[in-house]
Structures are given as structure tokens and as C-alpha cells.
Amino acid sequence: MNDATDWQLKPYLQERVRMVEDALDRFLPRATTLPASLHDSMRYSVFAGGKRLRPVLMMAACEAVDGNMEQVLPAACAIEMIHSYSLIHDDLPAMDDDDLRRGKPTNHKVYGEALAILAGDGLLTEAFVLLSNSNLAKGLAAETRSQVIHILAKSAGSLGMVGGQVVDMESEGKEIDLPTLEYIHTHKTGALICAAIECGALIGGASAEQQQALVRYGQAAGLAFQVADDILDIVADQELLGKDVGSDEERGKATYPALIGLAESRGRARELRDLAFAALDSFDGSARPLREIASYIVDRSF
Amino acid sequence: MNDATDWQLKPYLQERVRMVEDALDRFLPRATTLPASLHDSMRYSVFAGGKRLRPVLMMAACEAVDGNMEQVLPAACAIEMIHSYSLIHDDLPAMDDDDLRRGKPTNHKVYGEALAILAGDGLLTEAFVLLSNSNLAKGLAAETRSQVIHILAKSAGSLGMVGGQVVDMESEGKEIDLPTLEYIHTHKTGALICAAIECGALIGGASAEQQQALVRYGQAAGLAFQVADDILDIVADQELLGKDVGSDEERGKATYPALIGLAESRGRARELRDLAFAALDSFDGSARPLREIASYIVDRSF
Numbered sequence: 001m002n003d004a005t006d007w008q009l010k011p012y013l014q015e016r017v018r019m020v021e022d023a024l025d026r027f028l029p030r031a032t033t034l035p036a037s038l039h040d041s042m043r044y045s046v047f048a049g050g051k052r053l054r055p056v057l058m059m060a061a062c063e064a065v066d067g068n069m070e071q072v073l074p075a076a077c078a079i080e081m082i083h084s085y086s087l088i089h090d091d092l093p094a095m096d097d098d099d100l101r102r103g104k105p106t107n108h109k110v111y112g113e114a115l116a117i118l119a120g121d122g123l124l125t126e127a128f129v130l131l132s133n134s135n136l137a138k139g140l141a142a143e144t145r146s147q148v149i150h151i152l153a154k155s156a157g158s159l160g161m162v163g164g165q166v167v168d169m170e171s172e173g174k175e176i177d178l179p180t181l182e183y184i185h186t187h188k189t190g191a192l193i194c195a196a197i198e199c200g201a202l203i204g205g206a207s208a209e210q211q212q213a214l215v216r217y218g219q220a221a222g223l224a225f226q227v228a229d230d231i232l233d234i235v236a237d238q239e240l241l242g243k244d245v246g247s248d249e250e251r252g253k254a255t256y257p258a259l260i261g262l263a264e265s266r267g268r269a270r271e272l273r274d275l276a277f278a279a280l281d282s283f284d285g286s287a288r289p290l291r292e293i294a295s296y297i298v299d300r301s302f
Numbered sequence: 303m304n305d306a307t308d309w310q311l312k313p314y315l316q317e318r319v320r321m322v323e324d325a326l327d328r329f330l331p332r333a334t335t336l337p338a339s340l341h342d343s344m345r346y347s348v349f350a351g352g353k354r355l356r357p358v359l360m361m362a363a364c365e366a367v368d369g370n371m372e373q374v375l376p377a378a379c380a381i382e383m384i385h386s387y388s389l390i391h392d393d394l395p396a397m398d399d400d401d402l403r404r405g406k407p408t409n410h411k412v413y414g415e416a417l418a419i420l421a422g423d424g425l426l427t428e429a430f431v432l433l434s435n436s437n438l439a440k441g442l443a444a445e446t447r448s449q450v451i452h453i454l455a456k457s458a459g460s461l462g463m464v465g466g467q468v469v470d471m472e473s474e475g476k477e478i479d480l481p482t483l484e485y486i487h488t489h490k491t492g493a494l495i496c497a498a499i500e501c502g503a504l505i506g507g508a509s510a511e512q513q514q515a516l517v518r519y520g521q522a523a524g525l526a527f528q529v530a531d532d533i534l535d536i537v538a539d540q541e542l543l544g545k546d547v548g549s550d551e552e553r554g555k556a557t558y559p560a561l562i563g564l565a566e567s568r569g570r571a572r573e574l575r576d577l578a579f580a581a582l583d584s585f586d587g588s589a590r591p592l593r594e595i596a597s598y599i600v601d602r603s604f
Contacts, residue, residue, distance in 0.1 A: 029460060029461065033461070034465070034469075035460075035465050035468040035469050035472070037468060037472065038460055038464065038465060038468045039460060042460065085423075089419055089420075089423060092416075092419065094414075094415035094416045094419060095416050095419070112396075113396035114394075114396045114397050114471055115468065115471075117391055117394065117396060117397070117419065118391075118464050118467060118468055118471075120423075121387075121391060121422075121423075121426065121464050122459060122460035122464045122465075124423065124426060124427065125426065125455050125458050125459035125460070125464060126455070126459050126460055128430050128451060128455035128459075129452065129455040129456050129459050131451075132448050132449075132451040132452035132455060133452060134445075134448060134449070134452070141444070142443070142444035142445040142447070142448045143436075143444040145444070145448050146434050146436060146444045146447050146448055146451075147434070147436070149430060149433075149434040149448075149451060150431065150434035150435060150436070153427050153428070153430035153431040153434060154431050156427050157424060157427035157428050157430075157431055158331060158337075158340055158341060158344065158424035158427070158428055159331065159335070162340065162420050162423050162424045162427060163336070163337050163340060163424075165420060166337040166339060166340045166417065166420055167336075167337050169416055169417075169420075170337070170339065
């Protein structure tokens, strides 16, 4: 199907997003489950929009090795829950102190700071409840389940996403160099994106060679996403991103355009996209979604 | 050994605490690992003292079914990391706003609010890194590993500990009834204590019957611990607890003594201790530590 000339990214993404959101709705406790305020708050942020990039990438990686979509869906939802938790905590007054996220009031603006912290904690923990549920993803070997948990936890933890957020926070208002900026990006955003690809491949039953190639794709695509995001922050209009344009700059956050200029940032994004393409050289049409997503990630910043 | 007439709880606990603290030191990233501020902050709270009740109970449950101590040690450390994270977040200004914990400045007083939130997030996530590390607890079946993760995540999540914290927070300054108080205690503290026992039994290779008996022990001991803690908050001197005496009362938190009186609270604690004993009826001397810990938990409040 992915080889068909009339294959298009937009309907593909819409279909995947629908699958993920339906499954998230099934997997998350109801908004009326006690404590209702907590579950309402958790659901508020999970269903406040978003591109669902990480679950879509995980499913696309699984698809690239002809894996089973039903088996990857719980982990795809878990990674989105981890992503949602990180956004809730990043937005807190003690952190980035953001009032808006995707054009909507942030979690603590609606539910208060305490509940926002706990909703984040709840989502992070429920992600692992989901990942370790042996009634889901039937047929997946327990060993694979455990490996997926290990990869996701490592990428989200103090040597991954949380570590990246710390360095990002500590760099605010300071002049930082390119290696520090790359550290922030590869940890804060890149690690989880790369884990999405790695887990999708693993669940899909990738060979060691396929696995390595997909990790290379994930590393390049993850960084490309962040470079493109930095560029967008400078050039996009408010409506598109749902947050204040140039908000990174205002806050004194280092970005690629600020460090190496807009033109060179675009060059770097293109370079990373081509690296991602190259990693997929040995794959057939089943990797088409991965290729098109890499293009989409970068091209939106042109 | 546990049958010996000269067996004593105090040296047993000291030995177990030493084992857990040595292992925590091995398993946690060094304080110099980047980002150093984050790892320093995570270690500060993990090594700020504490009875290590949850890991000790997990190891004692494993011991009660003649399980292997090396296999239970990673999970024992993981549950202590989860407990530490919950204390860091509970102490935050947006939550209980505590300046002292076990006589030392709380995490956010030392490292600031943002880093305290992230140290909590880091500890919670690293617990799952540890639990899913197949290079540790060698010989443990992947299926068991996955079950342990499921039990711990569920007990710590929105239907367990985090849920209990939400209801506790929402009940502050309100008149609550006994069922609500029991909900708070069984979720906020009891769930993780019970999970400690359940996971210890599982890792130790308990039979279904032993597993059920130990879960009954865990439920009774978990609630007994909280009733005793409520009593201690009223009667203990500041030095003993390292926090303000009567601080629960000041904050308008409901406690057993406040709801049913001191004498009846002590009666309830004794009753729960006896329930915990009864659950261990079919066990031999290997369950002696569990029995003695149940006594110790309750008797310190007399």
C-alpha cells in the first residue's frame, strides 16, 4: 500500500493519530475514576492536541519491519503519556512558567500547581503500568516487553529527557556553545524520539541490522525535529504554534538560529534529513512513512 | 538462622539497611555524572536517612519464601527510589510546603523548586530503568520482571500513591470521615508497602497460596504503619520524627487520633498487627523478620 503512487502523508497521519487517540482514551482511567480531579487533569493534557509525533514514529518504525500494529499500540500510547507528563512539568511556574500550550491554558492554569505536578507524576507512572500490562500487546515476549521498558525509561530519565531539561533550564540567560545546545536537544527531545523508533523496531521484530539502521534514522530525525522547531520559533506566526512567537528568544534560551544563523540552521536541518533518508537505504516501501515524516519535519521550517 | 533464640530485630534491620544503601549507591548515577546538579539532588534525598521500610519489607517477604537476596535487591532499591521521589514532590511549596524532612532541609530548600521537581521525576524514572535492567537480578524470568514492574507502577500511580496524595491534599482543612481517611492511607502509603511485600514474594518464587497470605500481611501492615504514624505525630517529640510535632494537626490534616481518639487508634493499630500476624500463620521461622517488623511498626506508637 505504501508503494502506491497515490499514497499521501496527510491522510496517513490522520489515520494514525486517530488510532493513537482512540487507544489513549481506552487505556487512560476515565475522567470520573476516583480521584476524578486527577484523572480529569491527566486527560486534559493528553487530549489537548499535539501531533502525536512520537507514537506515530513508533508505529511507522514497527511498520517499516512489517510488525504488528496491535502489538505496538500500548507502547505508542505510553510514550505519548511520557511526553504529556514532560510538557505539564516543563510548563510549571518553577520551570518555564508558560500559560499557554498549543493555544490552550496549561495544566496548572486550569487545575492549579499541585494537581499539575501530580497529573504529571500520574501520567509518567501510568505509562509504565501500560507498558507492563501483559493483557495488552498479546504475543509480545516478556523479554521484549522488558527491553522496551528499559529503552523508554532510560531515554526519559536523568541521563535522557530529564537531564536535557535540567541543562536547558540551567542555560537560560547564559551564552552557551553549540555542543551544549546539541546536548540539550539530543537529551531533552532527541532521546525520546529515538526511543520511539527503537521500540517500534524492537516490537516489530527487527533484525539487528534493521534495528541499527532505524536507530541511526531516529538520531538524525530527532535532532532535525529540534533544529526545525528552533527555526519555527523564530519565523512562525502565533496561530501556527499556539505559543508566543520568539518566546525562546525572549526567555534567553539558546537556539540554532541564534547560535549559527538562520541559513546555516536550515542547512543543518536538511543535512539531518538526508542522514535520516540514508539510514533507510536498505528498506523497501514499508519505510515510506518514515521517509515522508522526516521530510515533513524538516520542510515545515522552510 | 531466624529461628535462633538470640535473633534480634535491630542488628537484622541494620544489616538490611546497609545492604540497601550500598546497592542504592551502586545503582544510582554518580553525583558527578552530567547533569551533576540533578544527580547530586537525587542522591541528596535518597541518602537523607530514612528507615528503608519498603525495601526491608520486600527483602523480608522474599526471605519468607526462601528467595534469593541478590535477585530482590534491584527491586528493593527501585521501591526506595519511588518512595524518595514521592517525598520530594510532597514537600514542594505547591504541596505540603515543608522545609524539613528527617531533620534536614527538604530538597527544594537546598536545590530550588525546579531541580526538586526534576530530581523527583528522575528518581521515579530511574526506578523503572533499574527494574527493567536485565543485567541485574540475573536468573529472574522476564515475565516475573514485567509483573514486578506492573505491581510497582500500579501501586505508585494514579490509582495508588499519587491518587492518595491527591485526596489527602483535597481533604486538607476539611472535615473528612473514616472511609476517606482509610482511602488516603491505603492509597498514599499502604499501596506501596503492600507492593513491596507482593514483589518480594513474587521475586522469591512464592506459591499462589503464599502470595495471597503475604498480600494479606502487606495490607494489614501497611495500614498499621499509617495508624501508628498518625499516633506518633501527636505524641512524639520533634527530635524523634525530625518534623514539627503535631504538624498534621496544624495543617488541618485528618488523622486517626483526631477522628476516633488516641485510645481507639491504638486499639486499631494492635488489631491490624494481629491481622498481619495471622496472615503469617502457615509460615515458619523464615517469616520471623516480617512478624517482628509488624510488631516494631505498631509498638513504637505505644
